[in-house]
Amino acid sequence: MRMKSRKEALNERIVQRKAKVCVLGLGYVGLPLALRFAEVGFPVFGIDTDDEKVEKINRGISYIPGVSLNLQEPKVLRASKDFSHLDDADAAIICVPTPLSKTREPDLSLVLEAAQTVAKHLHPGELIVLESTTYPGTTREVLLPLLEERGLKSGQDFFLAYSPERVDPGNEIFTLSNTPKVIAGISPSCLALAQTLYSQIVQRVVPVSTTDTAEIVKLLENTFRSVNIALVNEFAIMCDRLGLNVWEVIQAAATKPFGFMPFFPGPGLGGHCIPVDPHYLSWKLRLLAYKARTIELADEINREMPRFVAEKVGEALNRQRKSVNGSKILILGVAYKKDSTDVRESPALDVMKLLREKGGDIFYHDPWVPRLSFNGRDLGSVPLDAETLSTADVVVVITDHSRFDAGEVVEHSRLIIDARNLTHGIESAKIVRL
Ligand SMILES: NC(=O)c1ccc[n+]([C@@H]2O[C@H](COP(=O)([O-])OP(=O)(O)OC[C@H]3O[C@@H](n4cnc5c(N)ncnc54)[C@H](O)[C@@H]3O)[C@@H](O)[C@H]2O)c1
Numbered sequence: 360m361r362m363k364s365r366k367e368a369l370n371e372r373i374v375q376r377k378a379k380v381c382v383l384g385l386g387y388v389g390l391p392l393a394l395r396f397a398e399v400g401f402p403v404f405g406i407d408t409d410d411e412k413v414e415k416i417n418r419g420i421s422y423i424p425g426v427s428l429n430l431q432e433p434k435v436l437r438a439s440k441d442f443s444h445l446d447d448a449d450a451a452i453i454c455v456p457t458p459l460s461k462t463r464e465p466d467l468s469l470v471l472e473a474a475q476t477v478a479k480h481l482h483p484g485e486l487i488v489l490e491s492t493t494y495p496g497t498t499r500e501v502l503l504p505l506l507e508e509r510g511l512k513s514g515q516d517f518f519l520a521y522s523p524e525r526v527d528p529g530n531e532i533f534t535l536s537n538t539p540k541v542i543a544g545i546s547p548s549c550l551a552l553a554q555t556l557y558s559q560i561v562q563r564v565v566p567v568s569t570t571d572t573a574e575i576v577k578l579l580e581n582t583f584r585s586v587n588i589a590l591v592n593e594f595a596i597m598c599d600r601l602g603l604n605v606w607e608v609i610q611a612a613a614t615k616p617f618g619f620m621p622f623f624p625g626p627g628l629g630g631h632c633i634p635v636d637p638h639y640l641s642w643k644l645r646l647l648a649y650k651a652r653t654i655e656l657a658d659e660i661n662r663e664m665p666r667f668v669a670e671k672v673g674e675a676l677n678r679q680r681k682s683v684n685g686s687k688i689l690i691l692g693v694a695y696k697k698d699s700t701d702v703r704e705s706p707a708l709d710v711m712k713l714l715r716e717k718g719g720d721i722f723y724h725d726p727w728v729p730r731l732s733f734n735g736r737d738l739g740s741v742p743l744d745a746e747t748l749s750t751a752d753v754v755v756v757i758t759d760h761s762r763f764d765a766g767e768v769v770e771h772s773r774l775i776i777d778a779r780n781l782t783h784g785i786e787s788a789k790i791v792r793l
Contacts, residue, residue, distance in 0.1 A: 365484040365516065366548045369449060373555045376400040378449035380556075383473045385412055385438060387631070387701070388490060388524040389454030391426055395535050395560045397436040405438040406445070413438040424700055424727065425529050445480035450556055452488045453477065454524065458635060465494055465639045467501065478506050486518040486552050492577050492636050494643040497521075498570035503545060514546030520553035521570040523577030529698045539563040543573035581636040582654055587622040588633070589657035592664050595624035595793045606780045606792060624793050626757050626778040627664035627706030629695025634661065634704050665709035668778050668793070672714060672753055675774055675791045681752055684718030689741070689751035691768065691781075692758025693725045700727040707757040708733065714755075722751075726762050745771040756781045 363371070372378040378401060382393040385407040393405040407413055412422065416438035419428045430436060445451055455469040470491050477487055487506060489498050498521040503513060513519045522542045527533060540561045544550030550566055557564045567573050591609060598605035605624060613621035628634040637658065641651035673683050693707035694700060702708065711721050715734055723731065724743040731738045741747050743763075748754060748771035756768075759779035769775065769782055775790045782790050 366518070366552060369484050369486060369518070369552055370555055372449055373552070373559065376559060377402070378556070379404070379447060381406055381445055381448040381451045383407075383451060383453045383477070384455035384469075384491075385409075385416060386454065386456070387423060387528050388526055389452075390416070390421070390423055391526055391535055392452065392454060392490070392524070392560075393436055394426065394428065394430070397430055397434050399559055400434060401559070403436050404444040404448070405436055406440070406442060407438060408440060410440065413440055423528065424698065425531070442476050442480060445477060446482070448480070448485060450486040450488065451477050451480075452490055454490045456631065457491045457493050457639070458631070459638055463638055464642050467493065467497070470497070471501070471505075474502050474505050478508060481506055481509065481511060481517055483511060483516045486520065486549075486556060488520045488522055488553055488556075490522055490524045492523060492581070492632065492639065493574055494578070494639040495571040495575040496643065497574060499545065514544075514548050518544065518546075518549040518552045519570075520544040520549050521573045522553060522557060523573060523580075525577075525580070528701070529696070536560060537562055539565050541565045541567055541573050541576050543567045543570045545570060575640065578636055578640040581633050582640065582657075584622075585628065585633050585637050585661065586653055586657040587620075588625070588628060589660040591622045591624045593660050596667060599793075604792065606783060623780070624778075625664065625706070626668045626710055626793075628661045629703065629705040629707075630699075630701060631703050634658070665706045666713060668706075668710050668755065668757075668776065669713035669717075671791060671793070672710075672719075672755055672776050673717065675776055676753060679752075679774065682718075683714055686719055686752040687750060688714055688719040688721050689747065689754045690721060690723040691725075691743075691754055691756045691763065692760050692779075693723050693728050693731055694758050694760070697759050698727065698761055702728055702731060705757075710755065710757060725758065726760060748772045 380396045380401045381404045382389045383406050385405045393403050397403040415422055421428045453473045455473045458466050460466045511517050525538050540557050542553050542564050544553050554564050595605045609621050612619055637654040641654045644651045676686055690707055690711055693702055695705035715721050722741050725740050729740050753774040754772040756777045756779050759781040765782045769785050769787050777790055777792045
C-alpha cells in the first residue's frame with residue numbers, strides 16, 4: 360500500500376478536524392481565530408506571552424468586547440505560555456503585533472520572535488501561517504529562510520502560507536466566518552493545505568498567486584481607508600473655511616447610488632491598523648527608491664486632525680471670552696473607535712495632550728475605558744451625569760459610543776465640540792461640529 364504523503368496526511372487530519380491548531384498571539388486577531396477553530400471542533404491551543412491574558416482565557420473571561428469565551432463542551436480553548444505545545448502542532452498560526460518603530464518604520468521584532476520559536480519546534484508535516492499585517496515579501500524573504508534553517512524544506516517537509524486577517528472588532532454583521540479570507544502559499548501544496556484549513560472556519564476563501572500578493576492586498580484595504588478618511592478630513596477643513604457643514608455635504612453626496620462611498624471625518628486615525636499599516640508599504644517602496652505619495656499625504660492630513668480639533672476648542676472658548684488655559688475640558692470617549700475599549704494610537708490622547716499643553720484642566724468619560732494612562736498619570740473615567748457635563752467649560756466628543764445619549768449631552772453641557780457628529784439632528788448654538 361502506498362504511504363500517504365505529508366500533505367495528504369495533514370489534509371486528512373484537517374478535514375477530520377483532528378489537526379491540532381496552535382495560535383500564537385491571543386489579541387484582537389488571535390483570540391477570535393482560536394475560538395473559531397475550537398468552535399468547529401479542532402483541538403486548539405492558544406499561546407501568548409502575556410500571563411494575564413492566558414489566565415483570563417483559562418478562567419473563561421474575555422478581554423475583548425463582543426468576543427465570548429462560552430464554548431459548548433467538549434469544545435474548549437486552552438491558553439498557555441508554554442511553547443512546547445508547538446511540538447506536536449499540525450498548524451501554527453502567528454497573530455502577533457506588527458507595530459512601527461519610533462522612526463515610523465516596520466517593527467517586525469515580535470513576528471521574528473514568534474517565527475524563531477516556531478522554527479525551534481518545527482517538525483515535518485506542519486503548516487505555518489502568518490496572519491500579522493506586514494509588507495510584501497515578509498513571508499517569503501523573512502519567514503521562509505528562518506524556518507528552513509534547520510534543513511526542513513517548505514512545500515515538502517512543512518508548509519508555509521500567509522493569510523491577512525480582516526477582523527473588525529465590534530462588527531456584529533461581518534464576523535470571521537462570513538468575511539472572505541485571502542490566502543496564499545509559498546508553493547501550490549502550501550496553498551492547498553491553507554485553503555483546506557481555513558475552509559473549515561470561513562464560508563469563502565480567496566486564493567491569490569503569491570504570499571507577496573496576499574500581503575499587499577491587506578495593505579491596499581487599509582490604505583484605501585486611510586486615504587478616503589484623509590479626503591473627508593480635508594473636506595472638513597475646507598468646509599470649515601467655507602462656512603459649510605461637511606456632514607450635510609457627505610450625506611447628500613452619499614445619495615448618489617453609484618460611484619460614491621461615504622467616509623466620515625473625525626479627530627484623527629487610531630487603532631493598531633489604519634495609522635500603521637500603510638507605513639509598512641511606503642517603507643518597502645522607499646527601499647525600491649519609490650515614494651508612496653498618496654500614503655504619505657494621507658498620513659500628513661490625518662495626523663493634523665487632533666490639532667484641528669484642539670484649535671476648534673480654543674476658538675470656541677475664545678468666543679465665550681475664555682481661554683483653554685484654566686478651562687475644565689471634558690473629553691467624551693477616548694477609545695479610537697465606537698464601542699471599543701482600544702485606546703492604541705487613539706486621537707483622544709493627542710487632543711488631550713495638545714489641550715493640556717495649553718493649560719486645560721482635562722478629564723474624561725468613556726464607558727469602555729475605566730482607566731487611562733495620560734501624561735504620566737493614571738486617570739479614571741468620571742461619571743457622565745448632569746453635574747459633570749454642566750461643570751465642564753467645554754465637552755469635546757472624540758468617540759461616538761452608542762451608549763452616549765446626545766440629547767442629554769446637549770441639554771446639560773455649556774459648549775460642545777463634536778468631532779464625530781454624535782449630535783446630528785440636534786440644532787443648538789452650543790454645538791460646534793467639525
Ligand atoms: N486589531 C485588529 O483589528 C486587526 C485587524 C487585522 C489585522 N491585524 C493585525 O494582526 C496582528 C495582531 O494584531 P492584534 O490587534 O491582534 O494585536 P494584539 O496586541 O491585540 O495581540 C497580540 C498578542 O500577541 C501576543 N504576543 C506578542 N509576542 C508574542 C509571541 N512571541 N508569542 C506569542 N504571543 C505573543 C501579545 O501578548 C498579544 O496578546 C497585527 O499584525 C495587526 O496589524 C489587527
